[in-house]
Amino acid sequence: MVNRWRGEVALVLDGETVVMRLTLGALAELEDVLGEDSLVALVERFEAGRFSSRDVLALLLAGLRGGGWPGDAGQLARAEIAGGPMAGARAAAELLARAFAIPDEART
Numbered sequence: 561m562v563n564r565w566r567g568e569v570a571l572v573l574d575g576e577t578v579v580m581r582l583t584l585g586a587l588a589e590l591e592d593v594l595g596e597d598s599l600v601a602l603v604e605r606f607e608a609g610r611f612s613s614r615d616v617l618a619l620l621l622a623g624l625r626g627g628g629w630p631g632d633a634g635q636l637a638r639a640e641i642a643g644g645p646m647a648g649a650r651a652a653a654e655l656l657a658r659a660f661a662i663p664d665e666a667r668t
Contacts, residue, residue: 567658569623571651572642580623580651582659590622597608606653613645621653 562568568581580589587599593617596602605611621636631639641648 583626586626
């Protein structure tokens with residue numbers, strides 16, 4: 561089960577639902593891999609629609625690792641994402657959004 565307050569996002573990968581989450585370590589790795597100076601620059605890139613398939617894969621891999629997935633970049637590149645590339649891009653964008661969302665204090 562996905563806990564959105566923890567920033568979790570579900571992805572169906574090769575027919576199996578996996579939970580992704582951007583931990584601080586995963587975010588640091590992502591900054592390095594994508595060559596961004598800050599997380600804000602990365603978020604702005606996605607918000608402006610200026611992201612590439614490489615960006616999506618890197619973001620999904622970071623989220624998968626943060627969620628405990630034992631695979632690597634090669635496995636992810638060969639995996640089938642339910643819903644195709646657009647579903648992967650949506651999940652990547654949702655990961656970023658949830659990583660920086662501030663929970664509504666009224667709901668906690």
